[in-house]
Amino acid sequence: MNKIKVLITENFDIYRRGLQTILSETSTVADVKAVKTAKELFQEFKKSPEAICVVSSNIEGSNIHDLMQRLQKIQPAPKVIVLTYSTDINHLNQSLKAGVNGYLMKSCTAKELESAIIDVNNGTKAFSKSVSQIMADKYADQAKKPSAGNKLTKRETEVLKLIVEGYTSPEIAKMLYISPRTVETHRANLMNKLKIKNTAALVRYALERTEIG
Known part of the structure; x- marks a missing residue:
């Protein structure tokens, strides 16, 4: 695996x-630079537009919407992970709308952050489990509302909802008191109905259609 710039x-x-x-001590990251302000980030990002940006939610000199717009002028599809102390719903919603690829609590472990960086580098979204829980609950609430487009x-x-929260098929089976094979059948039906080819895309589908707030 090619090492990642951060x-x-x-x-x-x-x-x-x-x-x-x-x-710097992980086997995943080839080069990691750290700056204090948004201005410094933009300067470094111009030099390495392929880098994964790990950004504090209270970054000095910018908000997440403006930051994403500035990064997108340098690189149309920047890969950005927000680190925050809070699961504030409004900020989470603003970050998702702005196009961030990951949203993690600052209480996450080093391994969780490394895994998120790998996921985002590979083109998938990454969220702390507590954040995924909020999003999954919101999606489940929306799915219950009458809608002509709701076929689930x-x-x-x-x-x-449980897939989005990160549970495996055997774990889901135990929680819903059904067999793992039945879970796989539901998973296959979801992919077929939504025209989705894999679990990662299934998670993205739910996250991208979740309106927090």
Whole structure:
């Protein structure tokens, strides 16, 4: 696997240096640079537009919407992970609408951050489990509302919600008191109905259609 370049933007010196040290010690990251402000991020991103940007939610000199717009002028599809202390619904919604690829709690482990960087680098979205829970609950609530475009059954919606939360088929089977084979059948039906080819795309489908707020 090719190693990944990472750009960290964090206001607080201790946290910024800590992230840089942790990621530098992984086998995944080839080069990690850490800056304090949005202005510095833009300067470094121009040099390495392929880098994964790991950005604090309270970045100095910008908000997430403006930051994404500036990055998109440099690279049309920037890969950005937001690190935050809060699961504030409004900020989460703004970040998703702005086009971020990941949204993690600052309480996440080093391994979780590394995994998120790998996922985003591979083109999939990455969220802390607590964030996925919020999004899955919102999607489930929306799916229950009458809609001409809503073709999913109640059970399919339950299975999709648990898939988004990161549970495996055996785990879902135990939670819903059904067999793993039945879960796989529901998973296959979901993919068929939604014209989706794999589980990663299934998760993206749910996340992209979740309106938080």
